[in-house]
Amino acid sequence: MAGLVLTLLLTLSAAYGLHGDEMYYVVAGRHPAFGYVDQPPLTPLLSAASVGLLGVSPTAVRVLPALETTLVVVLVVLVALIARDLGGSRRAQILAAVTAAVSGYLAAGHLDTTTTADLLA
Numbered sequence: 379m380a381g382l383v384l385t386l387l388l389t390l391s392a393a394y395g396l397h398g399d400e401m402y403y404v405v406a407g408r409h410p411a412f413g414y415v416d417q418p419p420l421t422p423l424l425s426a427a428s429v430g431l432l433g434v435s436p437t438a439v440r441v442l443p444a445l446e447t448t449l450v451v452v453l454v455v456l457v458a459l460i461a462r463d464l465g466g467s468r469r470a471q472i473l474a475a476v477t478a479a480v481s482g483y484l485a486a487g488h489l490d491t492t493t494t495a496d497l498l499a
Contacts (some may be wrong), residue, residue, distance in 0.1 A: 380451040387487050388443035391437045400439050400490045404429050421492045443494040447487025450498055454478045 403417075407426025412419055424442050432438035454475050461474035486493050 380448045383451050384444055384448040384486070387440065387447060388437060390488070391440040392435065394436070396436050396439060397489050400425065400436075403490060404434075404439065417492045418487075421490070424495075425490055427477060439450045443485065443487050443490050446494045446498045450487070455497075460497070 379479050384400040393489065403422045403425035405422075405426075406417075407422035407424070407429075410419055410423055414422070425439055428442055432441065458471040458475035461471045466474065486497055
């Protein structure tokens with residue numbers, strides 16, 4: 379499932395152009411500072427590094443969010459396992475996993491934003 383999500387996100391990443399925030403993060407990452415008012419410095423640094431390694435393209439900017447979202451898919455399974463450890467039935471485990479999957483975690487991976495890393499953390 380995680381591989382499918384990664385493949386889907388990377389395949390569709392070039393289907394639409396860069397979001398304004400994504401361009402801002404790339405430029406801000408080239409001039410790192412801890413004084414950003416609107417975001418922490420990690421996202422811009424990762425965005426600039428990704429573009430530095432892979433070139434300027436929507437796919438290059440969205441590689442790291444896609445990988446982070448892939449790890450979030452693994453967390454969906456972890457939610458089901460937690461439900462099991464708490465004594466939940468098979469139905470409760472499935473419900474917990476479905477709830478985690480549709481809660482917005484997986485939707486956050488299509489753009490390079492500060493939210494993607496936050497959700498993984």
